[in-house]
Each structure stands twice: as C-alpha cells, then as structure tokens.
Amino acid sequence: MAEPFKATILNVNDDSASRYVASRILEMGGYRVIEASTGQEALKLAAQHRPDLVILDVQLPDILGYEVASRLRASPDTASISVLHTSATFVTPDKRVQGLDAGADGYLTQPFEPAELIATVRSLLRLRHAERELRVRADQLTAADRRKDEFLAMLAHELRNPLAAIMTAIGILERKPTDDVKEARMRAIIQRQTHHLARLVDDLLDVSRITRGKVELRRERMDTLSVLQQVLSLIRPTAEGRGLSLESHLPGTPLWVEGDSTRLEQIFMNLLDNAAKYTDAGGHITVHASQEGVDGSAQVVVRIRDTGIGIPSHKLPDIFELFAQADESLERSRGGLGIGLTLVRNLVELHGGTIGATSDGPGQGSEFVVKLPVAPHLSPPFGKPQPPTGHSLHRRILLVEDNSDARQALKDLLELWGHRVQVAQDGMEGLALALEVRPDLALVDIGLPGLDGYRVAKELRARVGRNIRLVAITGYGGPEDRSRALQAGFDHHMVKPVKPDELNRLLMDL
Template sequence: MSMQVRNSSATGRACHEGHDQHHGQAGRNGHDGHDGDKLYEHAPCGLLLADTDGLLLRANGTACGWLGFAPSELAGIVRIQDLMTAGARLFHYTHCMPVLEGRGSVAELQIDLRHRDGTRLPMLVNIVRRREGGRLRDQWALFMATERQSYERELRHARKLAEEALEARRDAECQLRDLNDALCAADRRKDEFLATLSHELRNPLAPLRSALEVMRRTPAAEGPNARLLGVFDRQLHHLTHLVDDLMEVSRITQDKMELRREAVDLAALARAAVCDTAGLMEQARHSLELALPEQPVTVDADPTRINQVLVNLLTNATKYTPPGGHIGLSLAIEEDRGTGAHAVLAVSDNGIGLPPHALGTVFDMFSQLEPALKRARGGLGIGLSLARGIVELHGGSITADSEGEGRGSRFTVRLPLAQGAARIQAAAPAWPAPARILVVDDNADAADMLLMALEQFGCEVRTANSAGAALALVQEFAPEVALLDIGLPDLNGYELAQRLRALDAGRGMRLIAATGWGQEKDRQRAFDAGFDHHLTKPIDFERLRSVLAAPRP
C-alpha cells in the first residue's frame, strides 16, 4: 500500500508530549516519574523512539500491543522499516526520509505496518526529529487508521447517497415540471376543445330555435301541434343548457366567470325557474309544492346565474325522482348573529336519494351515481358542480342531504341578503319599434330562420351568406342593426365589423356578434373589433329584445 505525506499538522502533539514526559517533563510539572511512565505506556496512541536509521530504541505499551511484540523484542533489535509493508518501505525511503531530513517533521503520514502475525495495520503517523544528548532521534506517534478509513468510507458512501438523492430530486423536479407543462397543455387543449364543441353544437341549434319561434307565431301552433312544439321547445332548451353548462364550468375553474350583480327578488327568480322546468315536471307527472313568501327576498346577485342554479337543481330533482314523484321548493330568511341574514332556498324530492359516501362528492365535476352504461336519466354530471361554483362566487354555500338510497334528497342554497338593496327592476318592456336588420351567416338555414323570426316581430330583414355580399347589401339597404356570424367564408366577422365601421353607413349601425364562440376572450375580441353586443347561438330572443331596446353603448 502506498504512503501519503502531508506537510503540516498539529495532530499527535499530545502523544509526542508523552516522549517529553518520559524525559522528565512530568517531573517539572510536579508529577512523579511513575505517573509519567504510566501516561507514556498507556497513551491512546502508539509511541516509538528510533535513531535516524530507524532502529527502535523504545516502544510504549500501546504500540507493542498493536504490533504484537513485547518491548524487549523491539528495542535495539528491530528497525521501524522492518515493520512496514514492501510498498510502504519504498515510499519511506524515497519520500518520507528526504522530507524528514530537510524539514525535521512529517505529519499525517498514511502508512501500512505489519502485525507480528502478518496482518496489515493501517496507520496514520506523525514523525518529529529532535536532538537529545547530542544525538538525533526520531519520535513516532502512531494512530490506528482502521476506524478512520471506515469513517471515510461511510462519508464517501453518505456523499454518494446524498448526490444520488440530489440527482433523483432534480430528476423528480424535472419530471414534475414536464408533468405540469403537460397538464397545462392538456388543460388548454381541453378549453379549446370545449370552445370548439360549444361552437359546433350551437350552430345547428340556432336555426332550430329560430324556426321554433316562427312556428309558435303561426296558426299551426294551436291545437294538437302545441304539444309537439312544447316538446321541441323543452329539448332545445335542454341542449342549450348542456352546452352552456360546459362553458360555464370551464370559466369557473379558471376564475373567469363575470357576475353582473343587481338587486333581485329571489322569490321571483324561483317562480321563473319553476316555469322553465314546468314541461319536464309535467312530462314526469311530478307534483310540485311551493313555499315562497309573498314579499320580495332581495339578494345582490346575477339573476341569470342564480336562475341557472335553480333550474339545475329542479332539473336534477326531476330526473332522479321516479314518475309521479313529489318535489318541493321553499324559500325563507334565516337570521344568524355571526354571519348575518341569509336567504335559504331548498329543493327537495322523494327520489332515489344519495348514499352516505356520495354526499361528499356529489358536487364534483362529472360526478354520477351510476356508471354511464347504466344511466337512463341523461346528463353530463356537471350541473351540481356548476351550481356550487356559481353560489360560491356569490359568497353563499350549497349543501346536499339525504337519509339514504331511495329516501329522497334535499339541496339547500344559502345566499347573503342584500344590505340596503335598490328597488327591483321592473319587468322588461315589449319588443322595440321595428328596425331594419341585416343578418349575415354562412349557414343558410340559420340566416333564413332568423329572418323569418325577426319578421314575426315586425322587423325588416335582409340576409347575406358572406362578408362580401353583406358589404354590397349595406349600401342599398342601410340597416340600423347587423347580426354578424364570426365564421364566414371570405372574411371573418371581426374583419367584417371593422370594414363596416369604416363606411359612412356603418358608423352609426348597431353591430351584434351572433356566434357559437362564447368564451370571454371571444367576447373581448368582438368588442375590440367594434361590436356593440355579443350573443351566443342559439339566439335568446328575449335577450335580443333587451339588446335592441337598450340605448346604444
């Protein structure tokens, strides 16, 4: 084994002092020679005294014990080189001796000695050359390095483990970043897919809604056909709500839903929701019990969003209650000294109920009590998730209770009462005076059906199926209002709006985006392009009436 020399250290000085004590220092400090010899003999390191050729003159008991010799077998008989391995002996002659002769000391020399039985003994050695009685003597201090080497091995192993753990942590962090990037990309793709799906579903719904509005204002809507039109109306509303729910949940999860709050009568909203779901309840032969106060219960809320909540809860109760069931809708005011007054809306039923394990997850996205193949009641499992999101945005809460499967359910909504609320807005006025309206849509069915519906309200209407045709028609028709689709074959609706605004005839025109694209970024892009309003397909004619009746922004 090779030897290594380090040039300076204070290690072992205490053991060298053992030599000094042996030569009388102990006596100078006030200790007798016996104590000094005892300290020398049993020092925690091996102590050797040799001449410059390496002949051992003395060895303490610790060194003799480590080497397996009696003191009499070493002193004056054995040279220190005889106790070294071959490699250590060569290193001692070529490296250690020159340093010792030139500097007078060698510190922390790592060397292998041999036990009497041939066992290798790893040692850490300090050597000091001193003059004693006119002669040079080498004082050796030996330290067993077995534990040191073991400790160093443990340190190297611990360092290796730490480096491996650090590398594993870095790999895990990289994987987490990659996973997070993948999840963000998947979330963006999901939003894009939902937006595209919503657009594609709304496009065919638009002409159906317009056609239904036309049919309801014809003699054919009377008699036996009234029931058929009612079916069409309910199913169109259902499809439209499904599309809207998809987009609303996406907005809520991204904190992008915008509330248009106003002072509203919750009792009036509850009655409106009952009207919206009356067809479904009649079809299922349910009985509805209302417990609504006569006086207004005013909350500061977005009436459209709260209507969504109520319709979803009533629709949910209707679906999950067997035919001929009983549904209840109640509204009351609850006083609480800690949280203030709240309006408490409750929708109850005697339907299939909720098992205990479902009470904690019923409001989760896509939560369903039954696998998809076993469901006969339909739905995407997002209505309750949407309801919770809307209620929490209003500072309220929604809870579900049930006594178990087959024992019905109860959903309770709590909303803070408005403080010093303004008066409730009056009912919307009738349709405004007839107007000249241009409808631009590349879907001929959608354009024609919207034309027919608007003509029913006394409007003068023209249609165009491209941006180029619309620009040409504007010059001769001079419309007051233009309903523009966004996805046109030549220019998109945003570009068409900008072109219209650049015309003399288009500066005072009311521009309304009528599109299947309904995300907030689509609304903002429409306003940036010069639109006054943004409506999603299928057009809600009551919403369109409000837009036409309102002063231009």
C-alpha cells in the same frame, strides 16, 4: 447501440488535491466531470454547460459557496441544477443549515469516503430527475388543458350553429297553431330537447371557465324571490309533463342579496331540473325560501326537496365533485354529464354562500340547501323597466351568417315579424351590402369566412360611424368574447342559440 446517458457534474474546489480526488472518484463512477476553482468560474461554467449536479466547496477564494448556490437558484437557467455542498471547516449544524437555506440539496463533510460521495450523488440525481419529469408532466398537462379549453370553445361554437337554426325554426312553427295533436307533441319535444342541449353546452363551458377562475359575477342588489319565481315558471311545465307536483313556499317580503341574476337563475334551474330528473312520475318537489339569522349573520336560505331516488350515503360526500352521478345504474337512464352540481357549488361559493345536500338513502328523496348572505340594508332599488309587449318597429336588417340553415331560419323569423331583411353569407359580402343599403341594424356572426365579425364591425364603425346598430350573434359566449365584441364596435352580444323572444326584446329595446 447508443452510448448510455452520463450525468455531467461540475466539481468546484480551490484546493487542487481535493478537487483531483473527487473528480477521479466521480469519473470512476461513470460521470462526466468539469472543474472550477473559484465561485465566479463555477457560475460561468454552470450557465454554459448546464451540468446535472454541482459539487460545491463552501470555502472559495472569491465568494463563499453559499453565495454561489444562492445565485444558481436565482437564475432561471441554472435553478434546476442540483447542488451538493462539501466542506472540511464549515461543518457545524448552523453552517449546514445555512448551506441548505442558500439552496443546496445536500451537505457532505470532508474527508468523505468514495462510496459515500457516489451514493449521495446518485440520490441527488434521482431526486432531480424525478423533479424534471414532474415539471415536464406539469407542462404537458398545462398544454393539454389549454388545448381542451380551445376545443370546448370550438365545440360550443359548432354545436350552437345547428341549435340556433333548430330553435329559430321551432319559434316560427309555434306561431302557426296546429290541430294535429301528434304534431303539437312533436314540436314540444323538439323545443324541450333543444333547450336541454343548449343548457348542456353552456354548463360544459361554464364549468371549464369556473375551474380556471375566468367567471366574473355582475353583482347587483336584487330580490331572490324574483329569480325563484322566474325559475319556477320555467320548470313547472317540465315537471308537470313528467307527472310531478311542484309546490313552493315563498315569503311575502323580498329576500335581498348581492348577486348576479343570471347566475342565480342558473343555480336554481340546475337544482330544480335535477330534482325533476331524479324523481319518478307521481313524485313531489317542494321549494321553500326564507331569511334566517339576524344582522351580519343573516342569510337567504332556499331549500329544494324532492321525493326521488335519493342519494346513497357513500355518494353524499362527493355529490358536488365533477362527473359525480347519483344514478349508478348501467343504463344511466337519468342522463346528464355529471357537471351540473359542480357548477352550482362553484357559483354559490362565488356569491359568498354555501350549499349542502342531505338524503335518508336510496328511494328516500333528497334535499339541497342554498345559503346566501343577505345584502346590506339599503333603499330598495328601482325596478327594471319591463319591455313592451308586441313586436318592435319594422326595420331594415342585414343578417350576416355563414350557416345556411341558421341564416334561412332567422331570415324567415325576422320577416314574419315584419322586418325587411337582406342576407350575406360571409364578411366581405356583408360589409359591401351594409355600405350599399345602409340598414338600421346588422346581425353579424363572428366566425365568418374571409372577414370575421370583429373586422366587419370595426370597418362599419370606421365607415358608417354610429348610424348603424350592430349585434353579434355568435357561438362564442365567454366573458372575454363579449368584451372583445364590444371593443370591436358591437352594441350587443348574443350567444347562440338565441331564443326568439329574447331577440324580439332586443329589437324592441333598440
């Protein structure tokens, strides 16, 4: 059998008789003991042997035990060692406080009984052992959290590749009208579910980034009404397709806020999608927006009310917590990951706002209220130029993509728009083709075999300069991924699955 673990104790005392007695008591208690008679020797032995506990007399010939304890705590190598002060002279309450403030874990007055010493040592060792276990556990959780984030990023990339191919393919099919009612219905289903899957992937990654504090808002002074109108136009077909009526009450004057338009759209889209999801056919959804309060306390208030399944009173306090679900039925027919409202709350709070939920109970519907600070009074910003309608000029385009389905679907779509397209399935082939044919534009995936998209961009910038426009089309969609793409030389960064109309707008803008 293996020898049972024995804790090592450093016994520090300049009085040889007192040191001998304490060491014998500890050895009889089953501990390994090493000894020191000065403060400097104690610091050296502690760093060398890393004992589990230091029994430290306060009165030492070179430096006081208070200073020894303080230095032990200050060094990363010895900070986790337990320290027990002992003294026959420094025994007043203020001296005990001084010792504990210096870093000691306990304080014994000499002379002490053997049983008292052993019991105190055992108590301190138990506490230190528990602290070490907690530290190890915390390190394990940190490592697991990092691996989880890496897994989510890779999962998103792998999911976005097939989603990109499906979305591009349905974009091509939509350009060819069909008289077959069933086929048209199937196309609509594929399109809706593909967009739904893409949103689930985005929400999953966003909530992970937000909980780690890695989301930065791109703030600008903007009109909340424009965001609401955009979201309503997107959600209306879904709501009406489910047999719901959607009504909005919006003011005729702007509702200015300092916000990120993409994130605000995400907030209201999630809330309206939830309302539609949890309201049965024949139900009603109402959106009301207004400005409340005056001057510094003025707020833009958006209320989204539905006549759906409602929220039980015991669920209301936790409705914005991660993985909370209003649908408690076994079949969970409403779907969802339980992360949408957590994401919404965090995004609202990043904007300096608040969100609340109310419900009269099951079957009584629910209301979500978003409140955002009104932007300071400034001259209205110039409107953003609207992209032209129609298709962009015909261009020579190089497409570098290793996923065969995504590559073929995007090639067919670009050729349908009248562009001349050449394709490559890896980074080396893409770089060689770009140097040979000198395209106007290269659409480059990042996760390529051999030579990744970042290196392709850097090589092209070094060899061709600014005579080619580079667009990263990738499943890696975090802010750090966008920043890295721009640093590598890309002009734009687009996250898969790219919507055909967004790609066409980009080509027109270029």
